[in-house]
Amino acid sequence: MGQILIQAEGVSKSYISGRETIRVLHGLNLTLHSGEAVAVVGPSGSGKSTLLNLFNGLLRPDSGRLQLFGADLASMNGRDLAALRRSRIATLFQDGNLIPTLNVARNLAFRRHLAGRGDGDDEVLLEALEIAAMAGRYPDQLSGGQRQRAALACAFATAPELILADEPTGSLDIHNAERVMQLFFDRVQAGHLSALIVTHNLQLARRCDRVLELVDGALRTWH
Numbered sequence: 529m530g531q532i533l534i535q536a537e538g539v540s541k542s543y544i545s546g547r548e549t550i551r552v553l554h555g556l557n558l559t560l561h562s563g564e565a566v567a568v569v570g571p572s573g574s575g576k577s578t579l580l581n582l583f584n585g586l587l588r589p590d591s592g593r594l595q596l597f598g599a600d601l602a603s604m605n606g607r608d609l610a611a612l613r614r615s616r617i618a619t620l621f622q623d624g625n626l627i628p629t630l631n632v633a634r635n636l637a638f639r640r641h642l643a644g645r646g647d648g649d650d651e652v653l654l655e656a657l658e659i660a661a662m663a664g665r666y667p668d669q670l671s672g673g674q675r676q677r678a679a680l681a682c683a684f685a686t687a688p689e690l691i692l693a694d695e696p697t698g699s700l701d702i703h704n705a706e707r708v709m710q711l712f713f714d715r716v717q718a719g720h721l722s723a724l725i726v727t728h729n730l731q732l733a734r735r736c737d738r739v740l741e742l743v744d745g746a747l748r749t750w751h
């Protein structure tokens with residue numbers, strides 16, 4: 529087993545909305561090693577996106593212990609977390625996270641630059657995702673599925689060690705979903721990437737090393 533990238537022990541997270549407390553996660557445990565691809569399934573509203581935003585440090589747990597890349601989240605400040613998110617952890621958000629004022633090619637170049645990666649094979653990446661023809665378009669000129677693939681290209685362009693992906697094939701047809709899965713598993717198998725993938729795509733889930741289900745605020749093995 530490789531290095532431990534995520535270690536969550538007894539993690540809880542609630543949201544306060546007006547007078548209401550929405551208890552989302554409680555007593556959640558997870559150990560994710562480098563080289564692993566883990567799928568997370570669970571119904572809408574069960575807390576899957578919340579989970580990913582704890583693991584990229586955008587949210588902090590209310591209680592419990594969370595370690596990212598061997599460091600305790602409680603001991604990390606905003607700058608530490610921003611550095612982690614720029615180059616080591618890429619998050620593929622459910623709604624895509626492209627910069628609206630940059631075209632696709634510039635979105636990729638900007639993210640790669642922020643991650644300190646120098647020149648990259650952006651064209652190869654865009655071709656692999658069949659959106660090379662969209663390189664000059666702005667995000668609002670793309671379809672939902674094209675936007676999702678462009679966001680994925682941005683995530684891969686930063687050459688992260690860990691990808692947290694929120695339904696990466698959610699807007700894709702079978703052919704494009706297959707291409708996206710290929711990109712993930714090529715990199716995982718080459719030992720360059722670990723992944724935590726929220727998905728409703730059972731084909732994608734089954735290709736992961738483990739499938740976990742989010743039930744009553746905690747993760748358990750899915751059968």
Ligand SMILES: Nc1ncnc2c1ncn2[C@@H]1O[C@H](COP(=O)(O)OP(=O)(O)OP(=O)(O)O)[C@@H](O)[C@H]1O
Pocket residue numbers: 543544545550552570571572573574575576577578579622
């Ligand atoms: N900022 C917020 N303030 C208050 N409640 C929130 C907030 N974000 C999420 N919630 C609530 O927390 C619960 C978990 O939300 P989350 O987005 O993590 O679910 P999810 O499993 O990703 O759902 P989906 O499959 O629909 O994307 C839901 O009940 C949601 O309404």
Ligand SMILES: [Mg+2]
Pocket residue numbers: 576577578622694
């Ligand atoms: Mg969600």
